[in-house]
Amino acid sequence: MNNTVAPELATALERLRGHFHSGATRSLGSRKKALKALRSSIVAHEEEFLAAMHADMRKPRFEAYLSDIGLLLGEIDQALEHLEAWAAPRHIATPLALQVAESVVLREPLGVVLIVAPWNYPVLLLLSPLVGALAAxxxxxxxxxxxxxxxxxxxSRIIAEVFDPGHVLVVSGSGATVVPALMASFRFDHVFFTGSAAVGRSILALAAPGLVPATLELGGKSPAIVDRRVDVKVAARRIAWSKYFNAGQTCIATDHALVHSSVLDEFLDHFARTVRKAYGDDPQQSPHLARLVNDRRFDMVRQYLTQGRLVLGGALDPADRYIAPAVLTDVSLDSPVMREEIFGPVLPVIPWSELEEVLAIVQRNPHPLATYIFSSSRSTQRFFRDRIAFGGGCINHCLLQFGPPDMPFGGVGASGMGRYHGRYTFELFSHAKGIVHASTLIDHGLQEPPYTPFKERVLRRVL
Structure with a gap:
């Protein structure tokens, strides 16, 4: 495999480095101008984006605006509002032993960064990290x-319209060939990747020779845990929404539901009613249900339908890449549907009776990116919140942890490394440079040789 880029792309990459070194992106004014231009272009091309996402995966207009456009505009607005505060020098206390001096932390841009995005939320997961990179x-x-x-x-069109190619450059093509060639040909100052754990490992391997720092936003088997002390109807409705939003193709979607055995039948009944109300008797005709992104994804998800007892949905149409919202019971914990991230509209439902059972089931897989705890008991909420390691989540709801722009988002362990959103993205793409500014008006020289008993006594008092 040829792991080098074409000469014209190599030249374009060096142009990016030169543009950064020119200082053109450093002033707060230039950063705000870039963010405002990006925002204006997104608004101007909103209808094109919505139509394109529908053409690619039948994404409903409401879901596309909520998850790709609306959240992105909120990120830009927050960056514009708080950029001066984020970028301001932060003065910190200077220990007595270092006086007379003052200490300050400066935030400086990293340089040229690479952002690699997935297909499930193609606008948000590409341009949201870009907002922080530009702000920094x-x-x-x-x-x-x-x-x-x-x-x-x-x-590609709006980026070319808004930015000089020396500032922001779009590179298209197969990620399996383009990304290795990019990283072998050019040392980026940071790599931000969203996608599968398998590809994330490859990204880390590509980054290692150049000691390139990387942020990995991955996934995992994110459970929804339903206690017996809860409004079961509300839990069923909210879990169904999270599972079938974007046809289940969401890294923080409910992967499977762990439901207390005493409310299992009630949960399944309310869940089926919710699905019928949301998508009708024939969900394939509903404009509110997305499709699987490609045939490979369809073939993978359809296999899960045979790995349990199908109690809801499961109708198939390969030509339409359609799988009806499905629920499985009597599922083996060793089956692929309980070992692999499902990433589709199939929900295994597993009963439990004791709290420790839930921990044992969750711990069979690597740390999940999200966990959703449905219970009216504060002690049960705290038990699962504190005993399960996960990236982030909700109590009595799903998906909402992605929304607050001030809340850090990211995984733990195999579900990812690094945090972003709002200020966290700005800090991710900037370097915290510490400076101690010492006075020359008072030069006591206590730290310099010769080291006398008097100096040692002073040292012991001030440290």
């Missing part, structure tokens, strides 16, 4: 997913 004063290379060509075309 960086140049960026964007690698959108090749699985959503209509959306990628719109992204």
């Amino acid at each position: 004063g960086n140049c960026a290379v964007l690698k959108p997913s090749g699985e959503v060509p209509h959306t990628t075309a719109v992204i």
Whole structure:
């Protein structure tokens, strides 16, 4: 395999480095100008984005605006509002032993960063990290997913309209060939990747030779835990929403439901009613249900339907990449549907009776990216919140942890490394440079040789 980029791309990459070194991206004014231009272009092309996401995976208009456009505009607005505070020098206390001096932490841009995005939320997961990178004063290379060509075309067009190619550059093509070639040909100052754990490991391996820092936003088997002390109807409705939003193709979707055995039948009944109310008797005709992104994904998810007792849905149409919202019971914990991230509209439901049972089931897999705890008992909420290691989650709801722009988002262990959103993205793409500014008006020289008993006594008192 040829792990080098074409000469014209190599030149473009060096242009990015030169643009950064010119200082053109450092001033707060230039950063705000870039963010405002990006925001204006997104608003101007909103209808094109919505149409493109529908063409790529039948994403409902409401879901596309909520998850890709609305959240992104909120990120830009927050960055514009708080940028001066984020970038301001932060003065910190100076120990007595270091006086006379003052200490300050400066935030500086990293340089040229690479952002590699997936197909499931193709606008948000590419441009949200870009917002923080621009706010911090960086140049960026964007690698959108090749699985959503209509959306990628719109992204490429607006980036070319808004930014000088020396500031932000879009590189298209197969990620399996393009990303290794990019990282072998050019040392990025940070790599931000969203996708599967398997590809995340490859990204880390590619970053290692150049000691390139990397942020990995991955996934995992995120459970929804339903206690017997809860409004079961509300729990069923909210879990169904999280499971079938974007046809289950969400890294923080409910992967499976762990339901207390005493409310299992009630949960299944309310769940089925919720699905019928949301999508009708024939969900394939509903405009509110997305499709699986490609045939490979369809073939993978359809296999899960045979790994338990199908109690809801499961109708198939390969030509439409359609799988009806499905629920499985009597599922073996050793089956692939309980060992692999499902990433589709199939929900295994597992009963439990004791709290420790839930821990044992969750701990069979690597740390999940999310966990959702449904209980009206504060002690039960705290038990699962504190005993399960997960990236983030909700109590009595699902997915909402992605929404607050001030809340850090990211995984733990195999579900990812690094945090972003709002200020956290700004700090991720900037370097905290510590400076101690010492006075020359008073030069006591206590720290310099010769080291006398008097100096040692002073040292012991001030340290």
